[in-house]
Amino acid sequence: MRTQTMPQTNSLSVPTSADFAEARQIMVDDQIRPVEVNDPRIVAAMRELPRELAVPEDQRRFAYADRSLPLGNGRFLLQPMVLARLTQMAHIEPGERVLIVGAGMGYLASLVAALEAQVTALESDPLLAAAGQLYTAHAAPAVAWRQGSLTEGAPGEAPFDLIFFEGAVPDIPAFCAAQLAPQGRVAGVLQPEDGTSSAFLAHHDKEDGWAIRRFFDAAAPVLPAFAPAPAFVF
Structure with missing residues (x-):
């Protein structure tokens, strides 16, 4: 597998748009296609979306590396392979109403919008929300942004066919059941206190509660808004 760190000729070199474009194709060919991401819409979108513009400037050199990248304040853009597999797992259809929870700087919201979904991007961090709106203004102008608590969802825009945690x-979270449309679903990475970490898709029934399917092991940082409170040790 080829490295995804941007090529350098010396310590002062700056990656060009051509360098990023080449790295984007390598990312898809070496990270996305080998893990059986075969939805042509996802593959095409990830060949086009400028991931380097969805991270802070000091992380752009690593935008196409096989890892999650810090956005600040404990937030991350998930590694390309995980995002691609999660998106494929969610089976997003044109016209579906999708809420992206913790939308960061807008990359996943833009990817989902490329599948012709109606996307609401929810972000609690004002700096990330501002950066995300700038990103999607060019990459996915139809994305609607809402700034507010991640733990409350977006009740004003509900119901959603899919609630997708980045x-x-x-x-x-408790808000999901109330904000899902009938037959709606929740997708993301479930990381309970037992240390497991797996991609999941869940449906809710008023009588039976959540039916959760786990699809594959997936390492992802916990969204700080949902992190368990630290226990007191005596």
Whole structure:
């Protein structure tokens, strides 16, 4: 597998748009296609979306590396392979109403919008929300942004066919059941306190509660808003 760190000729070299474009194709060929991401819409979108503009400037050199990248304040853009597999797992259809929880700087929201979904991007951090709106203004102008608490969802825009968490959660947040459309679903990475971490898709029934399917092991940082409170040790 080829490295995804941007090529350098010396310590002062600056990657060019051509360098990023080449790295984007390598990312898809070496990271996305080998893990059986075969939805042509996802593959095409990830060949086009400028991931380097969805991270802070000091992280752009690593935008196409096989790892999650820090956005600040404990937030991350998930590694390309995980995002691609999660998106494929969610089976997003044109016209579906999708809420992205913890939308960061807008990369996943833009990817989902490329699948012709109606996307609402929810972000609590004002700096990330501002950066995300700038990103999607060019990459996916139809994305609607809402700034507010991640733990409350977006009740004004509900119901949603899909609630998609851009980061791990220890369990399914309480707001999800109330904001899902009939037959709606929740997707993301479930990381309970037992240390496991897996991609999940969940449906809710008023009588039976959540039916959760786990699809594959997936390492992802927990969204800080949902992190369990530290226990007191005596």
